[in-house]
Amino acid sequence: MNKPFSHLLTIALVAATSIFMVNCKNETPPTEAAETPAPAAIAIAKTSFGTTADGQAVDKFTLKNKQGMQVDVITYGGIITTWTAPDKAGNYANVVLGYDNLAQYEKATPYFGALIGRYGNRIAKGKFTLDGQTYQLETNDGPNTLHGGVKGFDKVVWTASEQPVDNGSALKLTYVSKDGEGGYPGTLTSTVVYHLTDDNALEVSYEATTDKKTVVNLTQHSYFNLSGDFTKPILDHELTIDADKFIPVDVTLIPTGELKPVEKTPFDFRQAKTIGKDIEQKDDQLTKGKGYDHCWVLNGQGFRKVSTAYHAGTGRLLEVSTDEPGIQFYCGNFLDGTLPMPGGGTYAHRTGFCLETQHYPDSPNQSSFPTTTLAPGEKYETKTTFKFSAK
Ligand code: BGC
Numbered sequence: 001m002n003k004p005f006s007h008l009l010t011i012a013l014v015a016a017t018s019i020f021m022v023n024c025k026n027e028t029p030p031t032e033a034a035e036t037p038a039p040a041a042i043a044i045a046k047t048s049f050g051t052t053a054d055g056q057a058v059d060k061f062t063l064k065n066k067q068g069m070q071v072d073v074i075t076y077g078g079i080i081t082t083w084t085a086p087d088k089a090g091n092y093a094n095v096v097l098g099y100d101n102l103a104q105y106e107k108a109t110p111y112f113g114a115l116i117g118r119y120g121n122r123i124a125k126g127k128f129t130l131d132g133q134t135y136q137l138e139t140n141d142g143p144n145t146l147h148g149g150v151k152g153f154d155k156v157v158w159t160a161s162e163q164p165v166d167n168g169s170a171l172k173l174t175y176v177s178k179d180g181e182g183g184y185p186g187t188l189t190s191t192v193v194y195h196l197t198d199d200n201a202l203e204v205s206y207e208a209t210t211d212k213k214t215v216v217n218l219t220q221h222s223y224f225n226l227s228g229d230f231t232k233p234i235l236d237h238e239l240t241i242d243a244d245k246f247i248p249v250d251v252t253l254i255p256t257g258e259l260k261p262v263e264k265t266p267f268d269f270r271q272a273k274t275i276g277k278d279i280e281q282k283d284d285q286l287t288k289g290k291g292y293d294h295c296w297v298l299n300g301q302g303f304r305k306v307s308t309a310y311h312a313g314t315g316r317l318l319e320v321s322t323d324e325p326g327i328q329f330y331c332g333n334f335l336d337g338t339l340p341m342p343g344g345g346t347y348a349h350r351t352g353f354c355l356e357t358q359h360y361p362d363s364p365n366q367s368s369f370p371t372t373t374l375a376p377g378e379k380y381e382t383k384t385t386f387k388f389s390a391k
Contacts, residue, residue: 235276
């Protein structure tokens with residue numbers, strides 16, 4: 001972003017919020033920070049985002065980096081409500097779908113921008129067995145449990161604190177899920193750190209511990225539309241997914257257990273192609289998913305770049321890196337023009353896509369998949385980075 005615009009944003013941010021600097025490395029008072037040419041550290045401003053129907057206060061934290069990227073996170077669901085990214089002319093615009101008030105998030109959301117837990121994706125019939133004991137979860141997606149259940153981590157209020165990082169501070173969210181909550185065993189303490197770096201990357205670091213053997217699979221559910229114009233479908237975005245295989249599903253979107261080569265199927269994103277290129281092909285898996293709504297088996301291991309999305313019109317490029325074995329690519333097939341868009345209108349079919357890094361769906365019931373079991377004394381740790389640039 002060009003400097004004058006960056007200054008304007010800084011000034012607007014400072015003026016618009018009754019500012020509460022959770023952290024600013026150089027401890028410059030907010031009014032002086034507005035006059036400083038370029039902020040030296042990540043500033044996190046806190047404002048109120050209202051109160052839930054059951055009376056819990058929700059805060060919004062605004063992370064902003066040196067370049068002018070802005071990420072707004074609310075404590076309800078750890079939801080990213082706004083995320084700006086530069087186009088090739090250096091103009092920043094919001095690239096994630098969301099709402100502008102809490103009541104809308106509480107009323108009906110397809111997990112816009114949310115943290116997902118305890119178990120991202122589906123567990124067949126909401127049932128699994130650990131050490132001979134069978135657990136029955138709440139089901140909320142036909143016969144299955146999706147994204148944690150009726151009240152997943154996207155619908156709880158997280159506790160926020162700051163975490164010092166090299167370029168200022170990051171936002172740390174903590175949620176303690178009680179033993180038996182949603183049907184899951186064990187008290188699960190989860191933390192998610194959102195760290196906005198000065199090179200326009202958002203690092204999302206997850207940790208969890210339990211006091212009883214359980215299952216866990218956390219992820220982030222932002223819907224991206226890199227055009228910044230949410231009236232436009234995302235079919236023109238060019239996508240890559242570094243995966244030789246994907247996971248076919250049954251009609252309820254539960255894995256069949258097979259890992260199928262993408263070669264000669266519409267699921268081959270090893271070379272960049274637009275999301276729309278093959279989406280209307282006659283294909284049994286596309287029919288079942290109503291489009292792309294599948295988990296890809298990522299190549300390689302360890303922290304690596306796994307996916308890119310590019311919007312030629314604006315030049316915006318998103319690069320996703322993770323240490324997870326899978327990524328659910330979902331292209332907004334269930335958006336149907338009923339959910340309200342801030343500023344008027346509604347979110348239409350396929351106007352956002354998600355790249356949800358995770359372990360495979362239904363792993364607790366699929367012994368050949370990498371395990372999602374967490375035992376007392378172990379630490380669940382995983383990291384995903386979303387990096388933006390323009391070309
Ligand atoms: C799932 C979709 C689901 C969507 C909810 C995605 O993660 O894969 O099947 O409909 O979340 O909006």
